[in-house]
Amino acid sequence: MKINYTQLLIKMHYFFFMGSAAPVYPFLSVYGKQLGISPLIIGSINAIFPILLLIVKPIFGFIMDYFQTWRKVIFLTLLAITNICYIIIFLLPPLPGPILLEHHFQNVSCATLLRCNMKYHASAIASCNGTKDTMCHWICENTNFSTQLSFHADQNKATISPNTTCLLNINKISLCQGNLTNNYNCNVICDNFKDDQCLYTSVTFWSFVVLMCISESGSFIFSSISDAFCFVILGQDKRLKYGKQRLWGAIGFGIVVCLSGYMIDFFSHDKIHKNYLSSMLLVIIFTCIDFICCIKLKLPFQSQSTTIMKDVFTLLKSKTIVIFLCFSGFFGVFNTIMRNFLLWYVEDLSIATDYMDRMKLIEGLILAAQAFSGEVIFFFLSGKILKKLGYGYTFTFCFICYALRLGLISLASTPWWVLLIEFFMQGPSYALSFTAIISYANVITPTGASATVQGLVQGVNEGL
Structure with a gap:
């Protein structure tokens, strides 16, 4: 059997590129949480980021189509910058002070x-030394009340005790000085820390925001350009074989993310601050190999269009294309929810169900299950499914699967149920919809504008 070395290289590129992203990309939100960045701030960053993608993806696609002689140089530069930023993120120091892993405390004596x-408290807050305040709600045997607590800076995990916490609300202190038995076995629920002022003035926060935007933007742009190159290599008559190339990315991602999750837990030794050094090493190794693959990758010359923007704007006048872009945007909303908040939800569920010591392993297994059971199978079968059902029915089927997937996750009682759900639902929801979107984008692409159209479609997919 004759080996198609060009297709072999694109398979290897997908494998090592997705493998280089696996130790970092899924864990960015939870790593931000470890640095001390609140869920609200992470959510705000993730809300702004897709808008950035919506703008920059078509721009870079146009650049790749217009400067065809420089496309490999731009391609390699983008790969290097993206993964360098990924590595630097893990070198950022955490914000000082405790992390509020659990909002619920039991058997606490006020x-x-x-x-x-x-006087000391005001000085500590002003100096941003890690002292953090929050409102806590006490549920005791004979009384319920709320009072502000200040958590001392010299602790990793926030706990309520005389050595780690003090009372701020003077008016409520009298409630704590009554009968000891009345207030001994209290359950306490604390709000998120109020440390926005220190957060917004910290180098860690702004470095995280900038590096996250650069690395994730670069990764998504690089991915859409890779897809455009893949279709150029396959040619029009073999475009339905895109899924069989892309599945190698899922394999690489699945292997590395599972390995990464295990290594993070292994080297962290149940510490509050997880050790991501192993992730950095995996990123470096896979990036270097992918860089070599990209250098050797031979890109067929495309007939260059001098009216790229005009052709794209003409395309957008079609109602069919507008409806397709709307579908792409809706799928992007679902995917963004899963991408940014699934692991966060799993971490909260792990804490609530006492799976903290296996949290990263479970996260790694979930991501591996998504890749191996779902993405690999459905990327492989996507060509046959699209040929059988057509693009319209395929989109409808994927919508139903996404709705079912999100509903089942909301009912999961332990992280292991999330693993089972993702095992079966990632493929028909994400992998199939992604392939359908990318393939249809290639179908409608005018001559010489493949990267521009892919950038536009994937920008809408990830930017709405």
């Missing part, structure tokens, strides 16, 4: 807590 030294 009477044992001391009043804060307000």
